[in-house]
Amino acid sequence: MNRRTATFGLLATLALAGCSASEAAPPPRYEAGGTVLEGGGHGPQLCLTVMTSLPPQCSGLDVVGWDWSKVDHESQGGVKWGEYHVVGTWDGTRLTLTEPPGAPQKAAPARKEDFTSPCPAPEGGWRPVDPAKATQQALDKAMARAGTVEEFAGAWLDQSYMDGLPAESPEANDPLRLVLNLKFTGDLSGREAWVREVWGGALCVSGAARSESELQAIQQEVEAELGDRLVSASSSVLRNQVEAQVWVATDEQRRDLDAKHGAGAVVLNGVLKQVG
Secondary structure, three states: OOOOHHHHHHHHHHHHHHHEEEEEEEEEEEEEEEEEEEEEEEEEEEEEEEEOOOOOEEEEEEEOOOOOHOOOOOEOOOEEEEEEEEEEEEEEOOEEEEOOOOOOOOOOOOOOOOOOOOOOOOOOOOOOOOOOOOOOOOOOHHHHHHOOOOOOOEEEOOOOOHHOOOOOOOOOOOOOOOOOEEEEEEOOOOHHHHHHOOOOOEEEEEEOOHHHHHHHHHHHHOOOHHHHHEEEEEEEEEOEEEEEEOOOOOHHHHHHHHHHHHHOEEEEEEEEEEEE
């Protein structure tokens, strides 16, 4: 065998070894934390939401390889449950454990919605321009009027004046102190004057990329597109986006949604996070 033949044979062997190593690469692992429950006619499942009955009830993701004898848990009426951190592989429908369940990890703080008005506060702060029309009845009229146009993109109330006060404070929902926020697509000129015909309280009119009806249409399309993969979907007025949740979210899915609905129109999140 000459040197050229020997070299070719070595390269071929290395290439085959590389293919074998690639083919043998372990599947990605995913993790999540929450309630695992068995009962009500189903086996162990990782719950997305839990009904606060006793015993609790839930439906969710099937967990393969679960052994109640090896974990602390509660039991009542044929139902077993507990809080755990789980790690496993995902086959598109089930989570197969790759290690024993652990104690639940500290959850990240829930995202707090920011209801602050996007408009700059006027000199002297937010206040009614016509207190006689800063009533609950006038507020209802203003919101109803805004909702009659195709460009309407949502409404909310900024009650920053309540910071530090309990939600049940008698000062809550005071039309003389809150700021009515209205979003519209398209040209905003004339919108504030149009709303001012019925509302004299503090007002912030701002723009949006998508109307309320457009968001609702996108949400319905996303629900149909994701089908059985969908865990939940909702529309956010504040962020002017549709928010969808699946068990496992991929960058490819996100790119597809951007291509179909426009960049940023849909935010896709996964319940299971890939172990880094």
